[in-house]
Amino acid sequence: MNKETAKSEIKKLIQKYETVKTDGRINDYKEEMTKKDFILPLFRALGWDVENSNEVSAEDSISGGRVDYSFKLGGIVKFFVEAKPLKADLNNSEYIKQAINYSWHKGVQWAVLTDFEGLKLYNAEWKEDFDKAKALNLTCTDYIADFDSLWLLSKESILSGQLDKWSEKFGKKTKKQPVSKQILDDLLKAREKLTKNIQKYPRLNKISETELDEAIQRMLDRLIFIRTCEDRGIEQNHLLSAVRNKKQSLGDELKKIFRDFDDGYNSKLFEPHLCEKLTIDNDVLEEIILSLYQTQDGNIHYDFGAINADVLGSIYEQYLGHILKKTSATAKLKETHQHRKEQGIYYTPIYIVDYIVKNTVGEILKTAKPKTVQKIKILDPACGSGSFLIRAFDELVKYWAGELGGVRKPEILQNNIYGVDLDKQAVEITQMNLLLKTLYTRERLPMLKNIRCGNSLIDDPKIAGNKAFKWEEEFPFIRHSEAKPKNPACHSERSEEPRSEESQNGFDIIIGNPPYVQSRNITDDKERDFYWKKYLTDTNHSDIFSFFIQKAIILLKNNGYLGFILPNTWLQLPSFLSTRKFILDNCVIEKIVTFDSNIKVFQDAVVEPLIMVVRKLAKKKHTIFHEKYFSPDELPKQINKIPQDSFKKFYTFDVSLNTEKYKIISKVLNLSSQLPQIVKIVGGLRTGDDKKYLRNSKQNNDDRKLLRGRNIGRYSYVWNGEWVWYRPDLMKKRQCAAPKDAQLFEVPEKLLMRMITGKQIISTYDNNQFYLLQDNILLPKEKNYNIKYVLAILNSTLLNFFIKSISSNIAITQSMLKQLPIRKINFSKLPEKKLHDDLVLLAQKMLDLNKQLQKFGDKITDERKRLESEIQKTDNQIDEMVYKLYGLTEEEIRTIEGQ
Structure with a gap:
């Protein structure tokens, strides 16, 4: 809706309000009528789809301080609206406090308070008194007179970031810490104080470091659970009462509360535990308990009933990323980037979690019948604090609300939700987060046996100890068939290969954000060897996330969905070829979602991610959708459609390869032989000790002129006077040396190819x-073909288009060279032979022109400009001739040159 249309609709609403006022019916309008007749229509006029729960949704009443509506873009809440009846006094401090505090506890910046007669906008992040936190104060007569201010709350304005830009006019305001950061700081301080205090009594508290960590974790989890019950109105203020009424030991008072909660909720969280036996000073426990009610300065009172699972998940993911550094004198918490990287602990933004769940769980729920949904099994094999499982839980709750008007939430946790994590504390946190989703009354909670601690990838106790995870034993419904992938791994010595699940046993959906750990960072040799033998890899430069992909596909049922967020590096790198092959042999890829460069998905990670959604399904023809996020506030936009067959040509995933490009590549391949059929490909020499064998002047008869990759250009090379002392007999004594045979270098003619090129073929004739040294050499092999014919094709725009389609690698490796298509020539057909011969002549012309150009060095002269113009003209002639050789149309040429 544009501005003029919006103005017109809002004028009608104002007229309607004036009529109600004139008729004396203001007091008749209760809150629900006001929302229906005025407030929702107002926001509809501002462009919001108020009937679409993905955009505007009513807030659940889980806390006494809830507001009415959340307004969302791309699954992210942008502001809350607290609606009041027409007769309300918007200056009521309780109304204002409720709106601001609710937004802050939800981690949302903006809060709107309105009864239509007036509208106030507050910034919940500003550390000001309520009146100073007010950013807008409009009456309904201002809606037209100051329409631009009202328009700041339009969908269009929120999408374009206008509200945030406008708020900058207030200057820099002191901000409250976000609720996630504030509570995280409190938890970390509590953990540090507890550690230090427990260590103060070594004779009374005789426990190991691991036991200490677990005890503190359990204590803090219990306190947060109790505070949530209190703020949701399920329980009275037990903890404050314990602090105020303690007679001797606050620890004993807590023990009574824990036993009461164990009886009432029957949760593993409150069963007798080591944390109850530790000696802790009263003042430390009191300080920690009080810190869960309000900040130290008393300015902020926490409402755990309003803190949703997403915010709590964010807090805990960061909490898990801290290492407890202990000494005899002190205990300090330290967050290290390296630790988080090693453990793969990166909190996934909610909009990504939401997208993955909607495109996996949501897809199955679109057509599934209730009996099927009851049996759905959803797994996160590296669940962290449980953000993906919580969102999957919400999706199932939403389904049952539509089908049967609701279902007992504990049944969903027991029947549908599964998680595994290597970190015992993460498992406990996931269990608690999930239990909080079912917590509305004092009743017995389910024992979450489906959330397990273990190593999802390793089932051998000799390698992983008690973390070894045998899937069939832990979850007996999993039964693997003996079927193997259609194409076995490239390692013939592998003792066991991943097996593709062919039965209907397994998980329906697997989702998550697996750890990103490069194999070279795995310090345990036995663990690294286990991965090498158990999973498909191509080099030693693999990554744990690729093993999670393989394991997930094995664990999936047929027709099951897998949705992961992963680094984007693996799409074309040779080290992940077997993983890509395994995916294509067993699945269809539904979606690959990339991110615009302006989006930083993980705030503390340099990795550039992508989302991949696949389905375990055998299908001959399938189209992959490539989508892209340009803003976290919007759903990703479709970029192109990719035939999955195109990925099978070279087992690389080129997301830019649309149908048009695929047709070109197929056409080129059908007319061609692969490069090794025309020439012999060999690598240059490696001395094993460059300092010893490389020199800048000739010193004896064994010295030979040497070129490096950086000396090679297109149709040219520059020798910088370097020599190699060529003594293969001595070089061979070095383990890493490869001196090669002298005949390879001393042939009458050969092509030289630079290896590191930045994704462009750079080749010349010698x-x-x-x-x-080290780079690639092409030697004549097929006698009918002039090697300069090959040179012309290699340096052409067409072949560069091709190489970029099969790899994003900056290095032109031998494995890539072997896939290059060289047009076959039928020398008995004169037109074809003429094209071959003409390309040879043009290649020679390019060699001659570039040789002449070198004489000018860096000098700019008219003759130099003439030569450069002639080189460009000849290069274009080669391209035109190559296009003709491969029979490409004008439209296909435009596609290639517009790459």
């Missing part, structure tokens, strides 16, 4: 018997 008939001066240069030796080459």
Whole structure:
């Protein structure tokens, strides 16, 4: 809706309000009528789809301080609206406090308080008194007179970030810490104080470091659970009462509360535990308990009933990323980036969790019948604090609300939700977060046996100890068939290969954010060897996330969905070829979602991620949708459609490869032989000790002229006077040396190819018997083909288009060279032979022109400009001839050159 239309609709609402006022019916309008007749229509006029719960939804009443509506974009709440009846006094401090505090506890910046007669906008982050936190104060007559201010709350304005830009006019305001940061700080301080205090009594508290961590974790989890019960109105203020009424030991008072909660909720969280036996000073326990009611300065009172699972999950993910550094004198918590990287602890933003769940769980729920939904099994194999499982739980609750008007939430936790994590504390946190989702009355809670601690990838106790996880034993409904992938792994020595699940046993949906740990960072040799033998890899430079992909596909049922957020590096790198092959042999890829460069998904990680959604399904023809996020506030936009068959050509995932590009590549391949059929591909020499064998002047008869990759250009090379002391007999004594045979270098003619090119083929011709260090050499093989014909094709725009389609690697490796298509020539057909010969002549012309150009060095002269123009003209002629050679149309050429 545009501004003029919006104005017109809002004028009608104002006229309607004036009529109600004139008729003396203001007092008749209760809150629900006001919302229905005025407030929702007002926001509808501002462009919001108020009937779409994905955009505007009523807030659940889980806390006495709830507001009425959340307004969302891309699954992220942008502001809350607290609605009041027409007769309300918007200056009531309780109304204002409720709106601001609720928004802050939810981690949302903006809060709107309105009865339509007036509208106030507050910034919940400003550390000001309520009146100074007010950013807008409009009456309904201002809606037209000051329409631009009202328009700041329009969907269009929120999408474009206008409200945030406008708020900058207030200057820099002191901000409250976000609720997640504030509570995180409190938890970390509590953990540190408890550790220090427990260690103060070594004779009374005889426990190991691991036991200490677990005891403190359990204590804090219990306190948060109790505070949540209190703020949701389920329980009285037990903890404050214990502090105020303690007679001797606050620890004993807490023990009574824990036993009461164990009886009432029957949760593992409150069963007798080591944390109850520890000696802790009263003043320390009191300080920690009080810190869960309000901040130290008393300015903020916490409402755990309003803190949702997303905020709590964010707090706990960061909490898990801290290492407890202990000494005999002190205990300090320290967060290290390296620890988080090693453990794969990166909190996934809620909009990504939401997208993955909607495109996996949501897809199955679209068509599934209730009996099927009752049996759905959803797994996160690296569940962390449980954010993906919590969102999946919400999706199932939403389904049952529509089908049967609701279902007992504990049944969903027991029947549908599964999680595994290597970190015992993460498992406990996930269990608590899930239990809080079912907590509305004092009743017995389910024992969450489906959330387990273990190593999802390793089932051998010799490697993983008590963390070894045998899936069939832990979850007996899993039964693997003996079927293997259609294409076995490239390692013939592998003792066991991943097996594809062919039966209907397994999980329906697997979702999550697996750890990103490169194999070279795995310090345990036995663990690394286990991965090498158990999973498909191509080099030693693999990553644990690729093993999670393989394991997830094995654990999936047929037709099951897998949705992971992963690094984007693996789409084309050779080290992940077997993983890509395994995916394509067993699944269809539904979606690959990338992110615009302006989006930083993980705030403390350099990794650039993508979302992949696959389905375990055998299907001959399938189209992959490539989508892209341009803003976290909007759903991703479709970029292109990719035939899955195109990925099978080279087992690389090129998300830019649409149908048009795929047709071109298929056409080129059908007319071609692969490069090794025309020439012999070999690597240059490796001395094993460059300091010893490389020199800047000739010193004896064994010295040979040497080129490096950086000396090679397109149709040219520059020798900088470097020599190699070529003594293969001595070089071979070095383990990493590869001196090669002298005949390879001293052939009458050969092509030289630079390896590190930045994704562009750079090749030249050599008939001066240069030796080459490490980069690639192409030797004549098929006698009918002139090697300069191959040179012209390699340096053409078409072949560069091709190489970029099969790899994003900056290095042109031999494995990539072997896939390059060289047009076959039928030499008995004169037109084809002429094209071959003409390309040879043009390649020679390019060599001659570039040789002449080198004489000018850096000098800018008219002759140099003439030569450069002639080189460009000849290069274009080669491209035109290559296009003709491969039979490409004008439209196909435009696609190639517009790459």
